Amino acid sequence: MVLGLFRKEKMWGPHHKLKSHYDVVIIGAGVHGLSTAYYLAKNYGITDIALLDKTYLGGGNSGRNTAIVRANYSTPEGIRLYSESLDLYEGLSKELNFNMLLTQMGHMSLAHTDSAVNGVWKRAEINKALGVNSRVIWPDEIKRMVPALDTSQHTRYPIKAALFHPPGGAIRHDAVVWGYAKGAEALGAEIHPRTTVTGIDVSDGAVKGVRTSDGSFVGADVVVNSTSGFCSTITKMVGVDIPVVTHQLQACVTEPVKPFMSKVVVSANLHVYVYQTDRGELVMGSEIDPYSSYSPLSTFQTLEAIAGHAVELFPGLKNLRILRQWSGVCDMTPDYSPIMGRVEEVKNFILDVGWGTYGFKSGPASGHNIAELIATGKTPDTIKPFALARFDANAQVSERGAAAVSH
Amino acid sequence: MGFLLACPNCGQRDVYEFRFGGEVHARPQFGASKKDWMDYVYRRSNTAGVENEWWYHRMGCRRWFQATRDTTNNSVLRTFWTDQEGSDNAVRARK
Numbered sequence: 001m002v003l004g005l006f007r008k009e010k011m012w013g014p015h016h017k018l019k020s021h022y023d024v025v026i027i028g029a030g031v032h033g034l035s036t037a038y039y040l041a042k043n044y045g046i047t048d049i050a051l052l053d054k055t056y057l058g059g060g061n062s063g064r065n066t067a068i069v070r071a072n073y074s075t076p077e078g079i080r081l082y083s084e085s086l087d088l089y090e091g092l093s094k095e096l097n098f099n100m101l102l103t104q105m106g107h108m109s110l111a112h113t114d115s116a117v118n119g120v121w122k123r124a125e126i127n128k129a130l131g132v133n134s135r136v137i138w139p140d141e142i143k144r145m146v147p148a149l150d151t152s153q154h155t156r157y158p159i160k161a162a163l164f165h166p167p168g169g170a171i172r173h174d175a176v177v178w179g180y181a182k183g184a185e186a187l188g189a190e191i192h193p194r195t196t197v198t199g200i201d202v203s204d205g206a207v208k209g210v211r212t213s214d215g216s217f218v219g220a221d222v223v224v225n226s227t228s229g230f231c232s233t234i235t236k237m238v239g240v241d242i243p244v245v246t247h248q249l250q251a252c253v254t255e256p257v258k259p260f261m262s263k264v265v266v267s268a269n270l271h272v273y274v275y276q277t278d279r280g281e282l283v284m285g286s287e288i289d290p291y292s293s294y295s296p297l298s299t300f301q302t303l304e305a306i307a308g309h310a311v312e313l314f315p316g317l318k319n320l321r322i323l324r325q326w327s328g329v330c331d332m333t334p335d336y337s338p339i340m341g342r343v344e345e346v347k348n349f350i351l352d353v354g355w356g357t358y359g360f361k362s363g364p365a366s367g368h369n370i371a372e373l374i375a376t377g378k379t380p381d382t383i384k385p386f387a388l389a390r391f392d393a394n395a396q397v398s399e400r401g402a403a404a405v406s407h
Numbered sequence: 408m409g410f411l412l413a414c415p416n417c418g419q420r421d422v423y424e425f426r427f428g429g430e431v432h433a434r435p436q437f438g439a440s441k442k443d444w445m446d447y448v449y450r451r452s453n454t455a456g457v458e459n460e461w462w463y464h465r466m467g468c469r470r471w472f473q474a475t476r477d478t479t480n481n482s483v484l485r486t487f488w489t490d491q492e493g494s495d496n497a498v499r500a501r502k
């Protein structure tokens with residue numbers, strides 16, 4: 001019973017009764033939905049907002065990710081968006097008066113083959129040209145930065161170089177969710193956890209409102225879809241299919257050990273990334289599972305692959321025990337870039353989806369830009385390249401090389 | 408959750424022996440509009456529930472077949488060769 005009471009305080013309660021109409025209804029209260037609400041209220045004074053989420057606050061990928069932030073993408077479009085986001089993250093703890101434990105420890109993407117070395121050279125140059133701090137480093141320097149890495153040249157995938165991105169790092173993901181949630185509610189937005197959207201009413205080619213699992217109809221001038229892995233199920237409610245396939249992404253964390261590494265280390269060839277948290281645990285992740293799925297359960301195969309590959313990089317980890325393993329469902333797009341903005345088929349329906357395995361770091365900039373779109377009716381330049389229409393125009397923004405394994 | 412798939416040729420095997428080929432969707436007719444082709448190439452139903460999909464037994468007989476699977480829990484309802492869709496030759500997954 002005591003535990004029950006304790007729990008209650010820890011969860012975000014359903015403080016409000018749903019009204020029959022809001023200016024803006026946001027489906028999905030992850031970092032994207034929450035930041036959209038926060039910036040709508042803060043920057044534009046639009047506060048008549050309801051955020052509806054089928055689980056608890058942070059129950060989606062915003063509470064399941066490995067919280068890596070960085071801006072070292074490979075296209076000018078991507079770099080612009082992710083840089084904006086990193087800038088916002090840098091000021092966010094102060095702005096929301098909520099410590100998000102942003103740790104810019106430095107982010108290292110290893111290159112094990114000649115073509116990967118070319119790839120990191122290219123990325124470093126594009127990054128530099130666009131004002132992002134990135135450079136190529138070689139095995140000596142890699143070894144100095146992370147002595148635990150096996151940099152010997154007789155391994156299956158010897159380390160030849162790395163792209164080093166000093167401002168990259170990690171942030172406390174739950175704190176980001178709670179910080180935005182408190183900020184948005186303080187300005188008047190309402191958060192409704194455990195409220196599933198089951199349908200969307202459309203008439204005269206425009207969205208009129210949503211239906212929820214308890215049978216209510218909630219009218220809305222604008223409806224935002226920010227439901228990540230479930231985004232296709234929401235677009236289907238307005239009769240639209242989008243270029244998204246939902247795959248599981250898994251991660252795990254080991255028991256805590258003394259601090260011994262202070263960088264995020266990613267290996268695309270070995271499909272693995274590793275960093276040590278403030279508590280000493282090692283967070284390890286990989287790429288998406290190789291088949292589509294909405295299942296919430298993690299698998300032994302993926303755990304085995306992550307552990308085996310991590311030990312290839314860090315032989316010293318071989319006796320560490322895994323504490324937890326978990327999974328989230330990710331909305332993968334063909335070009336590893338998001339789908340943001342209006343939809344031609346239906347008016348007043350806005351997408352902020354396709355965030356796949358890489359969308360936590362972009363939460364602040366996405367909310368900022370989507371709020372601007374809603375408030376001004378104009379699509380900001382930063383998110384123009386990510387319109388759904390790019391697939392009809394054959395104008396994809398390919399970030400596969402920069403986002404498939406490092407998230 | 409990991410699962411087994413019954414290859415119509417080789418029987419029950421671990422899903423990691425196979426390559427996932429995506430949901431089955433109809434190819435536009437010759438002469439269809441550009442929009443129809445773009446939709447065919449990119450847009451997906453991405454059903455949360457039962458769908459028909461392509462699978463390739465890459466570590467076995469190296470043949471393509473189809474499966475009917477519930478994507479919310481990865482239970483495979485049946486697997487079959489495409490020329491025998493719905494026929495009794497469909498292999499029903501064992502419980």
Ligand SMILES: Cc1cc2nc3c(=O)[nH]c(=O)nc-3n(C[C@H](O)[C@H](O)[C@H](O)COP(=O)(O)OP(=O)(O)OC[C@H]3O[C@@H](n4cnc5c(N)ncnc54)[C@H](O)[C@@H]3O)c2cc1C
Pocket residue numbers: 027028029030031032033052053054055058059060061062063064065066067068069195196197198226227228229230249250251285326327328329330352355356357358359360361362407
């Ligand atoms: C294991 C893992 C590791 C990751 N690592 C990183 C990383 O290191 N860096 C990074 O930048 N990104 C990472 N990501 C990706 C990142 O987590 C997501 O892209 C991001 O959190 C998406 O945020 P969101 O707000 O759009 O979605 P979510 O936080 O998933 O929120 C969507 C919400 O929609 C709700 N919803 C769904 N359907 C309905 C409905 N019908 N009605 C009401 N509500 C509904 C869900 O309950 C959910 O809470 C990782 C993801 C995973 C799974």
Ligand SMILES: [Zn+2]
Pocket residue numbers: 414415416417418464467468469470
């Ligand atoms: Zn076979």
